[in-house]
Amino acid sequence: MNFELLEEHRALQDLIARFVTDELLPLEPLVLEREAAGRGSHLSAEEQARLNAKAAELGLYGLDAPEAAGGMEIPEIAMVGVNEEIGKTITPYVLPPDSPNLRMLMSTVNDRQREAYLEPLVRGETVSAIGISEPGAGSDPAQMKTTAIRDGDDWILNGRKIWISRANVADFTIVMAITDKDKGAHGGMSAFLVDRDTPGLNVVRRIPMIGGHDTYELELQDCRVPGWKLLGEEGKGFASMQLRLGSRRVEMAANCIGMAQRALDMVCEYAPQRKTFGEPLSSRQAIQWWIADAEIRIHACRLMAYDAAWKMDQGRDIRQEISMLKVYATEMAWEIIDKAMQAFGAMGMTKEWPLHQMASIVRLMRIYDGPSEVHRMVIARNKLRGR
Numbered sequence: 001m002n003f004e005l006l007e008e009h010r011a012l013q014d015l016i017a018r019f020v021t022d023e024l025l026p027l028e029p030l031v032l033e034r035e036a037a038g039r040g041s042h043l044s045a046e047e048q049a050r051l052n053a054k055a056a057e058l059g060l061y062g063l064d065a066p067e068a069a070g071g072m073e074i075p076e077i078a079m080v081g082v083n084e085e086i087g088k089t090i091t092p093y094v095l096p097p098d099s100p101n102l103r104m105l106m107s108t109v110n111d112r113q114r115e116a117y118l119e120p121l122v123r124g125e126t127v128s129a130i131g132i133s134e135p136g137a138g139s140d141p142a143q144m145k146t147t148a149i150r151d152g153d154d155w156i157l158n159g160r161k162i163w164i165s166r167a168n169v170a171d172f173t174i175v176m177a178i179t180d181k182d183k184g185a186h187g188g189m190s191a192f193l194v195d196r197d198t199p200g201l202n203v204v205r206r207i208p209m210i211g212g213h214d215t216y217e218l219e220l221q222d223c224r225v226p227g228w229k230l231l232g233e234e235g236k237g238f239a240s241m242q243l244r245l246g247s248r249r250v251e252m253a254a255n256c257i258g259m260a261q262r263a264l265d266m267v268c269e270y271a272p273q274r275k276t277f278g279e280p281l282s283s284r285q286a287i288q289w290w291i292a293d294a295e296i297r298i299h300a301c302r303l304m305a306y307d308a309a310w311k312m313d314q315g316r317d318i319r320q321e322i323s324m325l326k327v328y329a330t331e332m333a334w335e336i337i338d339k340a341m342q343a344f345g346a347m348g349m350t351k352e353w354p355l356h357q358m359a360s361i362v363r364l365m366r367i368y369d370g371p372s373e374v375h376r377m378v379i380a381r382n383k384l385r386g387r
């Protein structure tokens, strides 16, 4: 295995780093101010449009989308560097399109869906959401109750979805539903492309989360979806959903590496300047060990992320690696940010600094796309299989 990135992929990471420094970091004070005032940590429509225009100008659209759909088909391994840089800021900007949903679409769309959904998403013209979780089915999506029943050429969807990110702005939501109750999740779960204005699809509630993040509750009430909007094969939705979550978890791990690296850099800059009891903090063994442990864990996590991404590019089954990476990266970043907040004393507690926002972002990551305990269960189950 070669751990050197190709020259072009290193150049791409440098370009993203400049985009973060020039465009995203200057917006942080505004984002922090809004969050502290209880107005959420979102970008305004104008800020979003300006950033999209800049990203398009720099050629940063559709980085990992297929060339056939207008993208650049950058491999997962190069996306690790991209997402590490993006993780270094708390400004909530996602380079269009949303990669995980893109991956799911790439593996499932037919020609008509490619033109209607995949290509506009790659061009950054649309925003997507995914509806998996339900009030009674989160960690264990196999328990979902939302149904899709055939009616002539159409499907009728009924059920509730909760904690759905971007449901307020999404042009379409990939809704997971049970199409065969007897078969359940494996063989009886399917995915549907449901447009925002479809009658019977209602956003019923905004749910404010920590860190100024919002999720939404959706209701599907006799929601009629044309037959051609069944995504992938009927009954095979679970596998393509897992594929989506796999790439999302590598992306999340890379974001965690970026956040942890920034927290560590902040401590390394501050500790030599701040004196207590006549000595700089950096001379204290407690602080030095935090720094050393952070450096070790970031390095280990980066290797795990590159390993998973490389294997993913080879088309290997890496569910075990993905689960290990998701747990390790989110817990590593959480602990490093916590230590950084401690090292900054009261300054680490202020809402004027990004550390608390980084902590909230990582805290959310320890829940979505599978809580740590569920990934540990999966890792141990795989390890114990056949014993």
Ligand SMILES: Cc1cc2nc3c(=O)[nH]c(=O)nc-3n(C[C@H](O)[C@H](O)[C@H](O)COP(=O)(O)OP(=O)(O)OC[C@H]3O[C@@H](n4cnc5c(N)ncnc54)[C@H](O)[C@@H]3O)c2cc1C
Binding pocket: 129, 130, 131, 132, 133, 137, 138, 139, 140, 162, 163, 164, 165, 166, 209, 213, 215, 364, 367, 368, 369, 370, 371, 373, 374, 377
């Ligand atoms: C910010 C945010 C954004 C989200 N966005 C989306 C989205 O866009 N689309 C979507 O479909 N969903 C989304 N979710 C939902 C997310 O995927 C679920 O919250 C997650 O799967 C956990 O489900 P749950 O909240 O129902 O927790 P539960 O399943 O009720 O689990 C609660 C806790 O129990 C413990 N636990 C569960 N199972 C086990 C076990 N087997 N062994 C030991 N402990 C266990 C864990 O500690 C877990 O945190 C989002 C969630 C958050 C927080």
